[in-house]
Amino acid sequence: MSPQKYLDAAGELLIQPPSSMRRCWQRGSACLTRLALEQGLRHYWKQVAPSVADRPMRHQLLVLPTFAGAGAASRARTAWHGLSRAMHHHTYELAPTVAELHGWHQDVTALLPQLEQAFAARPT
Amino acid sequence: MTLDPQADTVDQLILDHPDHSDLPETAKDLIIAALLGGEELSSVLGGAAPRRAAPPSPDTEAPEPIGTYLASIEVTGFRGIGPTATLNLVPGPGLTIVTGRNGSGKSSFAEAAEFALTGQNKRWTGRSAVWQEGWRNLHATESPRIHVRLGVEGHRNGASVECTWKPAAGLDDRTSFLQISGERRQSVADLGWEQPLELYRPFLSYSELGGLLSGRPSEMHDSLHRILGLGQLVEIETMLKTARRDMDDRRKLAATQLPELRSTLASHPDPRARRAEQALSGKVADLDELAALAIADEPTTDTTNVPLRQLDVLDLPERDGLVREVEQLRGALQQIDDLAGTPVEQARALAKLLSDALHHHHNHPGQPCPVCGGRTLDEAWAEQAQAQHRRLTEQAERLDEAHEAERESHRVLRSWLPTLPPALALALDLSAEAVKTSDARVAWQHWDELIGSADPHKIAETTLVTFDALATALQPVKAAARQALERRQAAWKPLADQIRAWVDTEQASRQAAQMFAALKAAVAWLQKVGGKIRNDKLAPVAAEATGIWNTLRQESNVNLGAIQLAGTGTSRRVDLKVNVDGVPGAALGVMSQGELHSLALALFLPRATMPESPFRFLVIDDPVQSMDPAKVYGLAKVLNQVAKHRQVIVFTHDDRLPAAVRHLQLDARIRIVSRLAQSQVTVTGDAHGDPARRYLDDAAAIARDDDMADEVRRPVVCNLIRDALEYTCHERIRTRDFRAGRPIAETEAAISEAQGLRATLALALLLDHRRAGELKEPLERLHPAARRVVAFANRGAHGESSGDLAGLLTDARAVVGRLSQP
Numbered sequence: 022m023s024p025q026k027y028l029d030a031a032g033e034l035l036i037q038p039p040s041s042m043r044r045c046w047q048r049g050s051a052c053l054t055r056l057a058l059e060q061g062l063r064h065y066w067k068q069v070a071p072s073v074a075d076r077p078m079r080h081q082l083l084v085l086p087t088f089a090g091a092g093a094a095s096r097a098r099t100a101w102h103g104l105s106r107a108m109h110h111h112t113y114e115l116a117p118t119v120a121e122l123h124g125w126h127q128d129v130t131a132l133l134p135q136l137e138q139a140f141a142a143r144p145t
Numbered sequence: 146m147t148l149d150p151q152a153d154t155v156d157q158l159i160l161d162h163p164d165h166s167d168l169p170e171t172a173k174d175l176i177i178a179a180l181l182g183g184e185e186l187s188s189v190l191g192g193a194a195p196r197r198a199a200p201p202s203p204d205t206e207a208p209e210p211i212g213t214y215l216a217s218i219e220v221t222g223f224r225g226i227g228p229t230a231t232l233n234l235v236p237g238p239g240l241t242i243v244t245g246r247n248g249s250g251k252s253s254f255a256e257a258a259e260f261a262l263t264g265q266n267k268r269w270t271g272r273s274a275v276w277q278e279g280w281r282n283l284h285a286t287e288s289p290r291i292h293v294r295l296g297v298e299g300h301r302n303g304a305s306v307e308c309t310w311k312p313a314a315g316l317d318d319r320t321s322f323l324q325i326s327g328e329r330r331q332s333v334a335d336l337g338w339e340q341p342l343e344l345y346r347p348f349l350s351y352s353e354l355g356g357l358l359s360g361r362p363s364e365m366h367d368s369l370h371r372i373l374g375l376g377q378l379v380e381i382e383t384m385l386k387t388a389r390r391d392m393d394d395r396r397k398l399a400a401t402q403l404p405e406l407r408s409t410l411a412s413h414p415d416p417r418a419r420r421a422e423q424a425l426s427g428k429v430a431d432l433d434e435l436a437a438l439a440i441a442d443e444p445t446t447d448t449t450n451v452p453l454r455q456l457d458v459l460d461l462p463e464r465d466g467l468v469r470e471v472e473q474l475r476g477a478l479q480q481i482d483d484l485a486g487t488p489v490e491q492a493r494a495l496a497k498l499l500s501d502a503l504h505h506h507h508n509h510p511g512q513p514c515p516v517c518g519g520r521t522l523d524e525a526w527a528e529q530a531q532a533q534h535r536r537l538t539e540q541a542e543r544l545d546e547a548h549e550a551e552r553e554s555h556r557v558l559r560s561w562l563p564t565l566p567p568a569l570a571l572a573l574d575l576s577a578e579a580v581k582t583s584d585a586r587v588a589w590q591h592w593d594e595l596i597g598s599a600d601p602h603k604i605a606e607t608t609l610v611t612f613d614a615l616a617t618a619l620q621p622v623k624a625a626a627r628q629a630l631e632r633r634q635a636a637w638k639p640l641a642d643q644i645r646a647w648v649d650t651e652q653a654s655r656q657a658a659q660m661f662a663a664l665k666a667a668v669a670w671l672q673k674v675g676g677k678i679r680n681d682k683l684a685p686v687a688a689e690a691t692g693i694w695n696t697l698r699q700e701s702n703v704n705l706g707a708i709q710l711a712g713t714g715t716s717r718r719v720d721l722k723v724n725v726d727g728v729p730g731a732a733l734g735v736m737s738q739g740e741l742h743s744l745a746l747a748l749f750l751p752r753a754t755m756p757e758s759p760f761r762f763l764v765i766d767d768p769v770q771s772m773d774p775a776k777v778y779g780l781a782k783v784l785n786q787v788a789k790h791r792q793v794i795v796f797t798h799d800d801r802l803p804a805a806v807r808h809l810q811l812d813a814r815i816r817i818v819s820r821l822a823q824s825q826v827t828v829t830g831d832a833h834g835d836p837a838r839r840y841l842d843d844a845a846a847i848a849r850d851d852d853m854a855d856e857v858r859r860p861v862v863c864n865l866i867r868d869a870l871e872y873t874c875h876e877r878i879r880t881r882d883f884r885a886g887r888p889i890a891e892t893e894a895a896i897s898e899a900q901g902l903r904a905t906l907a908l909a910l911l912l913d914h915r916r917a918g919e920l921k922e923p924l925e926r927l928h929p930a931a932r933r934v935v936a937f938a939n940r941g942a943h944g945e946s947s948g949d950l951a952g953l954l955t956d957a958r959a960v961v962g963r964l965s966q967p
Contacts, residue, residue, distance in 0.1 A: 070856075084853075098810070
């Protein structure tokens with residue numbers, strides 16, 4: 022699945038969660054959004070620095086500013102850490118709100134074309 | 146330190162307001178006078194010529210006050226802290242997060258600092274005694290003590306505030322003093338922080354965050370008002386309103402006093418009272434006439450007044466003169482008596498006869514007397530006749546003289562007193578004034594009769610007696626006349642005073658009526674313009690708050706709209722408008738508790754970071770509670786933003802904020818407070834507490850990741866090492882400059898001027914970023930590997946480098962370690 026498809030699916034969950042997911046659509050959406058981000062990054066690394074593609078996310082995020090600039094990296098960090106927190110179960114924390122999910126979703130939606138452009142602009 | 150740097154701005158805003166034109170000149174004068182202060186206002190109200198304020202020159206901006214930072218907080222035996230524990234801070238802009246579990250004593254540091262500097266703590270004030278009694282640490286063996294070291298801009302060693310308690314003393318029985326290094330101990334009040342603390346309070350606790358919005362609407366309005374430096378606006382409005390009330394009272398005063406004056410006038414017999422009534426009868430009282438009447442003498446037209454005045458000044462001539470005159474008269478009469486029997490004509494005729502006979506004898510000597518024909522008129526006769534002739538002539542002359550003297554005396558005595566004065570005339574009856582003139586009149590008539598009589602002997606004998614009788618009779622008349630005059634004056638004087646007073650009052654009232662109208666216009670104008678000025682001044686703060694809210698809310702569906710200061714008097718409030726999913730509403734009604742906290746923080750941060758505030762630090766206790774995890778990221782960003790220009794110290798009880806700082810790679814220092822048994826509190830650096838260390842740890846993670854291509858890892862590791870070096874340089878520069886007393890603004894400017902690692906290192910090690918070419922020696926002195934690490938960090942960042950990453954990292958850690966020790 023392409024990052025965009027994951028994003029679309031996550032967006033649909035936000036608007037109209039199927040009844041089968043009525044308890045877990047938030048985490049589902051978070052999961053799909055994060056997948057979209059990870060897929061996008063993987064895609065990006067494949068083009069830019071293939072050795073980074075399969076490395077842990079922390080490492081990818083540390084490398085990202087060097088390649089994609091501080092703004093994109095910061096956005097990716099915020100979204101990824103937020104989404105990771107949201108999609109895992111935390112004993113004392115409730116599921117994220119629609120607004121939060123929307124926020125991350127928007128972040129990733131904005132980030133993906135940014136990454137596309139970044140490597141499209143690179144000479145190599 | 147009087148701190149009202151925005152006062153001029155309010156003046157300026159009012160003076161420059163374009164709506165001046167519709168304002169009457171007097172009203173304008175009054176507003177300007179009010180701006181200059183109460184004294185000026187009352188003098189202008191009193192009719193003084195208005196002074197035009199010299200407009201403050203727009204290009205002299207109020208200098209920023211001397212900034213103060215926290216350098217350390219040392220606490221003994223206070224709240225949760227037993228034995229002495231110290232929280233060391235870097236005095237200067239930057240974010241420090243102090244974490245600790247509930248009850249670890251972290252809040253005790255915040256409360257201790259707040260208490261030492263402000264003398265109170267918002268968390269306990271207003272609470273019951275149970276809250277306040279527990280301030281002493283139960284495990285402390287020493288007396289409680291708080292020692293807050295301050296970093297003061299421009300002071301090499303800063304200052305410190307110490308707060309101590311005697312054993313068993315109450316919370317408020319503390320001894321606190323301020324010590325500026327090299328100076329004597331001073332009272333904490335000398336800091337002059339009372340007003341700034343009120344305005345820009347740099348301490349905010351969790352409970353306060355809730356209270357900031359849940360308090361009375363007017364309180365929030367007032368506090369925003371004060372922060373915006375709009376206090377003066379309220380002040381002059383109050384001043385003008387008070388003046389308006391005074392003027393309203395005063396303009397009616399003359400009218401209320403008028404009936405009393407009228408009735409007094411009506412019952413007064415003095416003719417001036419009639420004229421005063423006349424002057425008052427018109428539609429507008431004739432004040433000039435009344436004023437003239439009040440100071441006028443008794444009217445000359447009065448029938449009884451003139452005689453009384455005449456009597457009052459009726460003085461008889463000196464008695465001594467009279468006595469002398471009478472003596473002369475008596476002398477003359479005596480002489481006449483002595484010469485009695487020698488009537489003058491006979492003596493003269495005889496003398497003439499003798500003279501003729503002598504003449505005859507002279508021509509015809511020795512002839513017998515031609516008259517009697519007897520004796521011969523010889524020489525002997527001639528001699529005898531000569532003698533007799535002389536004697537007779539002399540006698541006649543003396544008698545003439547005596548008569549002349551007598552006549553002269555008589556004449557003098559006749560004109561000795563004037564004729565009976567009209568005041569004593571029978572036709573005049575002054576008995577109404579208790580002046581009885583009859584005796585005096587009779588005595589005067591006696592005198593007139595006496596002097597008019599032809600008998601000089603009688604005159605000579607009784608003149609003095611008559612005169613004395615007249616003087617005696619006149620005395621009571623004169624006294625009575627004087628008394629009558631005084632009585633009249635006394636009866637008029639109070640009325641004259643009353644008239645004069647009323648004239649003054651009426652004049653004041655007329656002036657007040659004018660002023661009242663002007664004041665009404667002034668107040669109305671000020672309220673209209675004030676509303677605009679308020680919201681104009683609020684706009685930047687509101688915008689900042691909205692910006693902070695937008696970062697904090699992280700896509701909360703509540704959109705913060707306009708923040709406005711609304712209403713006046715008791716209905717004043719802050720209107721917080723919000724949009725919930727596009728539907729407008731009032732913020733306080735629709736927001737959740739967490740959102741309210743965020744909103745409070747959004748309002749608190751602009752307030753505490755006003756440039757006019759001397760506090761360059763912010764202490765925020767547990768802002769993360771009841772915040773959604775996503776908001777914590779927003780909060781971290783906001784705090785990081787504020788920390789660029791302020792020292793921000795945040796206390797928090799869990800790891801969410803530190804985690805957010807780590808995830809977002811923000812330059813925040815993290816300290817951990819932990820509490821052992823017996824209230825032993827320790828402060829340690831987090832494993833990830835130091836940003837430089839975090840960069841190096843991240844670099845190490847990448848360096849160890851052998852699956853990653855070398856050409857990827859190298860630049861990333863280089864970048865991170867460079868970040869660590871630059872961060873450490875910045876800290877070193879800040880600390881050094883601060884200790885040297887250099888203004889923070891200059892330091893920050895120098896730092897941002899130093900572009901790139903080598904320039905930054907040059908600034909850190911050689912005090913000048915332009916000396917990057919001379920770094921060789923100082924770097925070698927710093928650490929043997931320093932040049933290699935720097936070269937690598939620099940080159941690697943630009944894509945070309947080689948060498949062993951792990952070894953490089955070890956060296957980098959050592960270099961950063963050395964660099965962080967000033």
